Amino acid sequence: MTSKMFSTLDSFDTILSADSVEWCPIENFRDIFVCGTYKLLEKESIDASESQKRVGRIYLFQVEHGRLNLLEQLEGAAVLDMKWARSTVSNKILLGVANAKGMLQIYELIGDSRPCLRFLKQIHIEKPGEVVLALSLDWSMGEQFINNLSTRITVSVSNGSVHVFELTDETLEEIKSWHGHEYEAWITAFDYWNPNIIYSGGDDSKFKSFDIRVDTPVMINRSHTAGVTSLHSNPGEQFLLASGSYDERLRLWDTRKLGRPISKTNLEGSVWRLKWNTFENNYLLAACSHSGFRVLDCKNIEKPIILAEYNEHESLAYGCDWSFLNSTELFQRDLYPEPGRQISLVSTCSFYDHLLNLAIIEF
Structure with missing residues (x-):
């Protein structure tokens, strides 16, 4: 059953299991998003190291009149996470991809009439030959973007390590790494108010x-009390950080006092992704694995309120994101019939039923 706040506009079968969706934040391209997929292939082999192969696709979509228009489909390694740079870098619109071959890849969005992704560069996160998965990534939104200095990306890896890379026009190179966790480092994220600070969470x-x-x-x-799977710094509220875990709790933190969380909220499912709303910084979208998706109002950070549930997916709710189109732009694009209402456009995806949905949220 779908909450009255949600209205599904369109759906797409991603064929492979879907685990990541990310909307482009750059002006004139905010009707574009990507979806990443994952499939583990089994094949007979004497060599155990060759017995499994993880493949995936990157889908590039444009939303037109409330429908999903597939612009491009790229085949490659399984995708674990993707993020757009929140500002142009050297006048380029960039997408970072963390994949199952242990690589950080950088793509550029090009073209006006029919945009597409152009591969720019990649780097092995660990030594070539070492079998690791790149699990998550995040771009710094700190002073280096504002001052047009260096651009940094953090990546977490299945062996527990956390890395920081610096991107220039010529190079993509590692500048720092730590052995962060005993098991998988599921998530890493920048503090968007301090470009020197990075957070991570692991299966430990x-x-x-x-x-x-x-x-x-x-x-x-x-x-x-279980693996830490999601972290997101609030881009509009300094010192506010959200974390999610296999223990099914959303925790809100004051980054000045990280000894204990401000609040804990039971979301009744493993919290795989958390995304703060683009325009209303108190709203939080959560992908809760076997319990679907939730929208929370965190205006009172000591007592967040679950506003709505979205249960149109029949499998693990893994990927979710808010569009960067505002309410007026959504009305102008015929995505909602009533002007002046506060609405948001979101995309959600789930794993085993390989389903991607486009939906409107009415507040």
Whole structure:
């Protein structure tokens, strides 16, 4: 059953399991988003290291009159995470991809009439030949974007390590790494208000904070009772950070006091992705694995309220994101019949039923 706040506009069968969706934040391209997929192929082989192969696709969509228009489909390694740079970098619209071959890849969105993705560069996160998966990534939104200085990307890896890369016109190179977690480092994220601070969460149930200027963690928190799977710094509210875990709790944090969370909210499902709303910074979208998607109002950070549930997916709810189109733009594009209403456009995706949905949320 779908909450009255949600209205599904369109759906797409991604064929392979869908686990990541990300909307382009750059003006004139905010009707575009990507969806990443994952499939584990089994094949007979004497060599155990060759017995499994993870493949995936990147789908590039444009939304037109409430429908999904597939612009491009790229075949490659399984996609674990994707993120757009929130500002242009050297006048380029860039997408970062973390994949199952242990690579960080950079693509550029090009073309006006029919946009497409052009591969720019990639880097092995660990030594060539070492079998790891790149699990998550994030772009810094700090002073380096504002001052047009260096651009940094953090990536977490299945062996527990956390890395920081610097991107220039000529190179993509590692500038820092830590052994962050005993098992999979499921998530890494920048503090969007301090470009030197990076957070990570792992299957060892630890939530950590790193400063790229030092060699050891500056904070280790053990309040999660299962693996830490999602972290997102609020881009509109300084010091506010959200974390999600296999323990099914959303935790909100004041980054000045990371000893204990401000609040814990039971979302009744493993919290795989958390995304703060683009325009209303108190709204949070959560992908809750076997319990669908949730929208929360976190205006009172001590007592977040679950506003709506979205249960039109029949499998693990893994990917979700808010569009960067505002209410007026959505009305102008015939995506909603009533002007002046506060609405948001979201995309959601789920794993085993390989379903991608486009939906309107009415507040």
